[in-house]
Amino acid sequence: MSYVCQQCKEPLQLDASLVDLAPSAYDMIVASLPSVPASRARYATDSEAEKIAQLPSPSASKAAWQHATPSDNSRASSPPLSTRAQGKQPQRNFPAPNESFVLLQESMIRSMPSPIPGAAIPKKATLGNQKNFPAKNTHPLPAHQQPEPDHSNPTPISHHLRSTMRLFNVLSTRSDIDHPLCAECTQILLSSLQRQLDETKKERDGYIAFEKEVRKERERESLDLSRQDAEKKIERLKSEERAAVEQLRLADREREQLDEELKLLEAEEKALEEEEAEFWRSHNEHLLALAEQASRLASLRAAYAADYATLEKLERTNVYNDAFCIGHDGVFGTINGLRLGRVPGVPVEWPEINAAWGQTLLLLYTIARKLDYTFENYRLIPMGSFSRIERTVGDKATYELYGSGDLHLGRLLHNRRFDFAMVAFLECLKQLIDSVKSQDPTIEFPHQIVKDKIGEASVKLQFSQEEAWTRALRHVLLALKIVLKWTTNGGNG
Numbered sequence: 315m316s317y318v319c320q321q322c323k324e325p326l327q328l329d330a331s332l333v334d335l336a337p338s339a340y341d342m343i344v345a346s347l348p349s350v351p352a353s354r355a356r357y358a359t360d361s362e363a364e365k366i367a368q369l370p371s372p373s374a375s376k377a378a379w380q381h382a383t384p385s386d387n388s389r390a391s392s393p394p395l396s397t398r399a400q401g402k403q404p405q406r407n408f409p410a411p412n413e414s415f416v417l418l419q420e421s422m423i424r425s426m427p428s429p430i431p432g433a434a435i436p437k438k439a440t441l442g443n444q445k446n447f448p449a450k451n452t453h454p455l456p457a458h459q460q461p462e463p464d465h466s467n468p469t470p471i472s473h474h475l476r477s478t479m480r481l482f483n484v485l486s487t488r489s490d491i492d493h494p495l496c497a498e499c500t501q502i503l504l505s506s507l508q509r510q511l512d513e514t515k516k517e518r519d520g521y522i523a524f525e526k527e528v529r530k531e532r533e534r535e536s537l538d539l540s541r542q543d544a545e546k547k548i549e550r551l552k553s554e555e556r557a558a559v560e561q562l563r564l565a566d567r568e569r570e571q572l573d574e575e576l577k578l579l580e581a582e583e584k585a586l587e588e589e590e591a592e593f594w595r596s597h598n599e600h601l602l603a604l605a606e607q608a609s610r611l612a613s614l615r616a617a618y619a620a621d622y623a624t625l626e627k628l629e630r631t632n633v634y635n636d637a638f639c640i641g642h643d644g645v646f647g648t649i650n651g652l653r654l655g656r657v658p659g660v661p662v663e664w665p666e667i668n669a670a671w672g673q674t675l676l677l678l679y680t681i682a683r684k685l686d687y688t689f690e691n692y693r694l695i696p697m698g699s700f701s702r703i704e705r706t707v708g709d710k711a712t713y714e715l716y717g718s719g720d721l722h723l724g725r726l727l728h729n730r731r732f733d734f735a736m737v738a739f740l741e742c743l744k745q746l747i748d749s750v751k752s753q754d755p756t757i758e759f760p761h762q763i764v765k766d767k768i769g770e771a772s773v774k775l776q777f778s779q780e781e782a783w784t785r786a787l788r789h790v791l792l793a794l795k796i797v798l799k800w801t802t803n804g805g806n807g
Contacts, residue, residue: 320492321499328478328494335477343481347488634802638677640795645781647788649673654791655784668699668716675701675715677794678743681801687749689742703738713738717775733774737766740773743793750797757800761789768793 317326485493491503639650646653646662652670656662676696682689695702701715713735744763751757761769771786 317494319494319496319499320486321495321503324496326494326496332478332481334474335481340477340481344484347484632802634680634798638673638680638798640791640798642788645784645788647784647791649677649791654787656780657784658780664717665699671715672696672698672701674791674794675703675739677798678739678746681794681797682742682746684801685746685749687746689745692738692742694742703735703742705738715739729776733766733776736773736775740766740768740790743790746797747793750800754800757796759793759796761793763793 317328318324319326482493485491495503641648643653644660645657646655646660648654649670650673652666652673653662654667654670654674656667675694679694679696682694691705691707693704693706695704695712699716702712703715704710704712711734713731715732715735717729717732740763747759747763766772766774768786769789771782771789773783773786773790775783
């Protein structure tokens with residue numbers, strides 16, 4: 315027996331799982347199916363009667379067929395049973411209408427006695443007869459209501475075929491889809507059902523959103539505003555309306571202004587176009603003169619390049635930067651590689667500090683002489699590691715600008731004179747900075763000098779910590795570097 319798809323009518327090859335279907339699996343499948351829709355049952359009855367009426371057979375054959383077929387009420391009265399359970403029921407000796415039927419001749423009808431319950435109809439089915447009544451159109455009886463054929467010992471193949479046909483009949487009866495179906499038709503059916511499901515979900519979401527809006531509207535309507543609140547709301551809306559109208563007027567005035575500006579710009583554009591045309595005429599005239607002066611221009615450019623290279627070389631030449639190289643080495647300010655200051659843990663010998671002070675005093679003396687500046691109340695005496703500063707008024711004392719690490723009784727007095735010398739140096743530096751600022755107010759110094767302090771750090775060593783003293787000396791070198799740069803760049807005119 316061959317099977318065809320109830321949609322595309324193509325031959326089918328059943329899956330191996332349906333060839334040997336166990337009774338328990340059959341019962342499980344039937345139990346999971348929904349009940350037969352009433353509309354489908356009525357349609358099946360009407361469709362079966364219409365099909366029998368359309369057969370090209372004698373009326374006596376049709377009457378015998380309808381008499382031998384059980385009614386719909388008897389079909390739906392008993393629940394579906396498995397093959398094993400059906401085997402225990404009394405065997406009925408008439409075949410199921412979906413398996414086979416025989417077209418009886420009129421002569422045979424006349425000689426056939428009146429049928430009685432339990433009479434057997436011989437089963438001689440052919441493949442051609444089956445195709446005249448496909449399962450899709452006839453909607454045959456469910457498998458559990460079909461009478462068992464009169465076979466005392468059915469073969470395994472016929473048993474499996476009957477089970478499979480009963481399963482397809484049950485599936486067709488319990489659903490709106492005729493079975494069996496091929497894989498392609500099943501996939502098309504699944505796609506259609508999926509589209510229907512998606513559309514139903516969208517419709518459900520729309521109903522849910524609409525329900526939410528209705529609830530919100532009802533909640534808003536349930537909140538009754540008092541008269542005062544309504545009046546306040548009306549006043550607020552009126553003020554907003556006035557503001558919007560005023561904004562609109564401002565926008566209109568702004569648009570008018572923009573229109574006027576656009577007209578002015580168009581006039582200006584026209585004037586520029588005329589000026590551009592005049593320019594190109596003048597340009598063409600000058601091109602002729604330019605061609606005549608090309609040779610002279612080449613020679614002038616060569617001379618200019620040579621002179622410019624010489625000028626750059628002279629501008630880069632700075633004797634003061636080479637003679638007084640100010641930098642830093644960690645926390646120390648340095649001049650010509652000599653560290654100026656002391657910190658715990660980094661031993662700096664006093665000869666190096668004294669030499670650095672000598673170079674610093676010489677730098678200040680050199681800048682003052684270049685600027686033709688004379689210090690008030692002080693005179694600088696640069697003498698290398700033993701430089702001094704002399705007062706020109708009062709007691710005309712001389713302060714040594716160098717220290718000593720010797721441990722002797724007069725060290726305190728010497729350190730006191732060393733502090734006086736550093737304070738006097740700071741005073742001279744302040745006078746020079748004030749003179750520079752008076753000539754160029756744009757120049758700025760990062761640290762201010764107040765008495766013996768520069769940048770909140772004192773230059774005195776006797777009662778200060780070495781870190782603060784070293785920081786103050788670094789600030790002194792930075793101020794000298796700024797003054798030196800201003801002096802060598804021609805800032806003094």
